[in-house]
Every structure is written in C-alpha cells, then in structure tokens.
Amino acid sequence: MTQNHPSSEQQRILQTIHAIPIGQVATYGLIAKLSGLPGKARYVGYILKSLPEGSSIPWHRVINAQGKISFPEHSEVYREQKQRLLAEDVIFKGHKIPLKQYLWKQSS
DNA sequence: TTAGTGACCGACT
DNA sequence: CAGTCGGCCACTA
Structure with a gap:
C-alpha cells in the first residue's frame, strides 16, 4: 500500500487531542500512539x-515526555500555554508537570 | 532528488 | 538529576 490519505492521519491526531479531558495533559508520543x-x-x-x-x-494540553512545555521558557506562547493549564488547575512543579501523578491514563 | 529541519522520544552516560 | 546521542519521519526548499 503506497497510497495513504494524509489528511486522515491528521484528523485522527486532532481528534485524539480534542478528546483530552479538561485539566489533564498528554504527551506528543502518547497522542501519536493513541492515534x-x-x-x-x-x-x-x-x-x-x-x-x-x-x-x-x-493544543495547550499537549506537553513533551519530560513533563514540560515544548517552548522556550521566555516566549509569549510559553506563557499562554502555562496560563491556560493553570486555569484548568493543572499543577506545576517548577517548570514541570508531574506526569506520574496527573498524566492521562498512563495505561501499562 | 537530496538535504535540512523540527511544539519528539528513549536509552544511555 | 542534566546532557548527549541516535532514531524517528512528514514536510519544505
């Protein structure tokens, strides 16, 4: 199969992200896997x-596997993402979000 | 077509 | 804990 509908992959990913509950976060890798x-x-x-x-x-509910926001710490977009998360009561430990405790079903 | 570039990840110092 | 490193692969110039 060499043909693949590019947009369908994107839609699956967007759908997965859209399903992240308020106040919870997921990593890029988990989003990809779930998609x-x-x-x-x-x-x-x-x-x-x-x-x-x-x-x-x-988009703000997506963070990297290190439990951090994937933007330069001083950038404007970084502040916006952190602000949005704080507004949803997501807890930060310094610059990190304690994945072990708050991340979306770590399954396994 | 090739080469460079990421809002990444996991394993390994 | 913090860096490095190699792998990853769609996209772009």
Whole structure:
C-alpha cells in the first residue's frame, strides 16, 4: 500500500487531542500512539504548529515526555500555554508537570 | 532528488 | 538529576 490519505492521519491526531479531558495533559508520543501512529511524535508537533488561529483544538494540553512545555521558557506562547493549564488547575512543579501523578491514563 | 529541519522520544552516560 | 546521542519521519526548499 503506497497510497495513504494524509489528511486522515491528521484528523485522527486532532481528534485524539480534542478528546483530552479538561485539566489533564498528554504527551506528543502518547497522542501519536493513541492515534494509531506510534513513533510519530514529531508529526504531532508539526500538525499543532500548523494549526489555524481560531482552532478549537486544546493544543495547550499537549506537553513533551519530560513533563514540560515544548517552548522556550521566555516566549509569549510559553506563557499562554502555562496560563491556560493553570486555569484548568493543572499543577506545576517548577517548570514541570508531574506526569506520574496527573498524566492521562498512563495505561501499562 | 537530496538535504535540512523540527511544539519528539528513549536509552544511555 | 542534566546532557548527549541516535532514531524517528512528514514536510519544505
């Protein structure tokens, strides 16, 4: 199978992100895995980067595997993401979110 | 077509 | 705990 509908992959990813409950977060890698695209964490990042302005996608609930926001600490977008998370009562330990305790079903 | 670039990840110092 | 490193793969110039 050499043909693949590119947009369907994106939609699966966006759908997965959209399903993240308020007050919870998920890593890029987990999003990819739950979307049936294991190993394509960077793809998730790429899609979020190219997300339209007024999108209803809760992009702020996506963080990296280190439990941190994937933006330069001093950037404006970093502050916005952190602000949105704090507004949902997501707890930060310094600059990190304690995944072990708050991350979305770590399954396993 | 090739080479460079990431809103990444896991294993390993 | 903090760095490095190699792998990953869609996208772009």
